[in-house]
Amino acid sequence: MKALDELTFDNRFARLGDGFSTHVLPEPLDEPRLVVASTAAMALLDLDPAVAETPVFAELFGGHKLWAEAEPRAMVYSGHQFGGYTPQLGDGRGLLLGEVYNQAGEHWDLHLKGAGMTPYSRMGDGRAVLRSSIREFLASEALHALGIPSSRALCVIGSSTPVWREKQERGAMVLRLAPSHIRFGHFEYFYYTKQPEQQAQLAEHVLNLHFPECREQPEPYLAMFREVVERNAEMIAKWQAYGFCHGVMNTDNMSILGITFDFGPFAFLDDFDAHFICNHSDHEGRYSFSNQVPIGQWNLSALAQALTPFISVDALKEALGLYLPLYQAHYLDLMRRRLGLTTAEDDDQQLVERLLKLMQNSGVDYTLFFRRLGDESAALAVTRLRDDFVDLAGFDAWAELYKARVARDGDDSETQRRERMHAVNPLYILRNYLAQNAIAAAESGDYSEVRRLHEVLTKPFEEQAGMEQYAQRPPDWGKHLEISCSS
Numbered sequence: 001m002k003a004l005d006e007l008t009f010d011n012r013f014a015r016l017g018d019g020f021s022t023h024v025l026p027e028p029l030d031e032p033r034l035v036v037a038s039t040a041a042m043a044l045l046d047l048d049p050a051v052a053e054t055p056v057f058a059e060l061f062g063g064h065k066l067w068a069e070a071e072p073r074a075m076v077y078s079g080h081q082f083g084g085y086t087p088q089l090g091d092g093r094g095l096l097l098g099e100v101y102n103q104a105g106e107h108w109d110l111h112l113k114g115a116g117m118t119p120y121s122r123m124g125d126g127r128a129v130l131r132s133s134i135r136e137f138l139a140s141e142a143l144h145a146l147g148i149p150s151s152r153a154l155c156v157i158g159s160s161t162p163v164w165r166e167k168q169e170r171g172a173m174v175l176r177l178a179p180s181h182i183r184f185g186h187f188e189y190f191y192y193t194k195q196p197e198q199q200a201q202l203a204e205h206v207l208n209l210h211f212p213e214c215r216e217q218p219e220p221y222l223a224m225f226r227e228v229v230e231r232n233a234e235m236i237a238k239w240q241a242y243g244f245c246h247g248v249m250n251t252d253n254m255s256i257l258g259i260t261f262d263f264g265p266f267a268f269l270d271d272f273d274a275h276f277i278c279n280h281s282d283h284e285g286r287y288s289f290s291n292q293v294p295i296g297q298w299n300l301s302a303l304a305q306a307l308t309p310f311i312s313v314d315a316l317k318e319a320l321g322l323y324l325p326l327y328q329a330h331y332l333d334l335m336r337r338r339l340g341l342t343t344a345e346d347d348d349q350q351l352v353e354r355l356l357k358l359m360q361n362s363g364v365d366y367t368l369f370f371r372r373l374g375d376e377s378a379a380l381a382v383t384r385l386r387d388d389f390v391d392l393a394g395f396d397a398w399a400e401l402y403k404a405r406v407a408r409d410g411d412d413s414e415t416q417r418r419e420r421m422h423a424v425n426p427l428y429i430l431r432n433y434l435a436q437n438a439i440a441a442a443e444s445g446d447y448s449e450v451r452r453l454h455e456v457l458t459k460p461f462e463e464q465a466g467m468e469q470y471a472q473r474p475p476d477w478g479k480h481l482e483i484s485c486s487s
Helices: 039-044 049-053 055-060 130-146 184-192 196-210 212-216 220-242 292-306 313-320 323-338 348-359 366-373 378-388 392-409 414-422 432-443 448-457
Strands: 021-023 033-037 073-075 079-081 084-086 094-101 107-113 152-158 162-164 168-178
Touching: 033 039, 033 049, 033 055, 033 130, 033 448, 039 049, 039 130, 039 152, 049 055, 079 184, 130 152, 130 168, 130 432, 130 448, 184 196, 184 292, 196 212, 196 220, 212 220, 220 292, 220 313, 220 323, 292 313, 292 323, 323 348, 323 414, 348 392, 366 378, 366 414, 378 392, 432 448
Parallel strands: none
Antiparallel strands: 021 073, 033 152, 073 094, 079 084, 094 107, 107 168, 152 168, 162 168
16 A cells, blocks of 8 residues: 555646647645545545654645646546536636555546636636535535446545635545546537647547547547447446436536536436426426436437548438347346346336336435335335335336336345345435534534444445444425535
């Protein structure tokens, strides 16, 4: 394991030059202090977990110190926000400190969010507040534990720095890790500003560093775009299967690597609601839960437009045509496993859709339904879950279809069924009210709840002794929290 001063930097993105980013130093936080750290994320950098408790750790990730080899840069990009194109965005409150490679040869961006003003801050102050930093930290690590592709979070550093939002809050920084922070909006920026040389340089950079296997294909750029399509189809299938709502699927928030990125007003479903809107600023419901699938395709189309200098329109359209079938295949595969099925039948899609339709407006807890469905035999489970539904006759009809489907699937023991289903159906998810409880304690100076919740969420599928309160349905107030982008 390494000490903090033993990290090895290789700042590949910074070497692209000033046309892609601007050199900016972090603005230090007052009285930086560790709120929470992820030992799993630290392991990606080969860091000894003990260093998180040292003063220099908070000073480094609170903006007071910097490695000599680091080269902090604010990236420039653009993007479609709620469907409308914004010509220039960029890192308005974040800095790419540098790229570190570990003993396994993996490169990880160190991206400090809340690091102060940059040339791209527009009207903002460049700061992040404690609540949003905690939410991003918890979500990054929770999604990873669920098997959903995501950026990672190393730590949250709190402070006494005052920051004004709707009220005065405390500033914080979160250190985000990802193999790359390049977004769809990077390609859009150089396309719409008519900078073909820089756009070609960016495309070569991404192809060589992040999709090298595509170099072996007859049309490398097309192969890369197909890979981006497939990764996004799989990522969004997992969002839908596990009830995750991103909230702000602007193209500047979409990673070229197909990982969940830029956490804002996200939420996991409590009661199942296909029309759920987690962002109270999304008045039209553009980024509602059910709209995430078509918006994924819309965003890929926006990226395709920016790639027309490299790929023919017909080839791009053909690649885009793969999105929905790939999404459906990934989604149905995961939903079959969530239902405890090991084989495929033609009517499985209808079985899933009928269940979700019954859940709608019945106040059925999406996560706990699937967990309890695997607690015992199919016959006993549906009997116990029946009273959660409003349309009892409709549920009874579905239950008969489900029991028959399970019987056709194979003959395994109740123990095998439980183990198989519990391995894909989490007991613990990051519910908004749990995050809010942890945030409220942290804002009063008590970080123990943030750390405890983080630990629980790192093992979402395992029942953990003494942690029953994290597996409960939320109180009524916890279902109606309004989450905004005002971080």
